[in-house]
Amino acid sequence: MSNPSEILILCPYCLSPIGEEIRFCPVCLQDTSRDAKVEMTQAEYARQIKTACYYCGKPIPHLANTCAACRQKQS
Numbered sequence: 534m535s536n537p538s539e540i541l542i543l544c545p546y547c548l549s550p551i552g553e554e555i556r557f558c559p560v561c562l563q564d565t566s567r568d569a570k571v572e573m574t575q576a577e578y579a580r581q582i583k584t585a586c587y588y589c590g591k592p593i594p595h596l597a598n599t600c601a602a603c604r605q606k607q608s
């Protein structure tokens with residue numbers, strides 16, 4: 534069970550939930566110290582508009598600039 538008002542810390546590139554202390558995103562492998570991490574609640578995270586990755590077609594958050602599945606930067 535997850536708490537909908539719990540704040541998630543997301544990678545600024547692929548928008549995967551990562552920890553506050555994480556520097557290199559374990560999902561897209563980018564250095565997250567070069568950009569502010571994104572914070573949103575569980576509820577907001579679940580409600581994000583998804584779009585298909587330009588390369589692999591997996592659904593990714595439409596604000597993500599990097600696909601969490603294939604790590605390609607979206608153009």
Ligand SMILES: [Zn+2]
Binds near residue numbers: 544548558
């Ligand atoms: Zn990432």
Ligand SMILES: [Zn+2]
Binds near residue numbers: 587
């Ligand atoms: Zn992809």
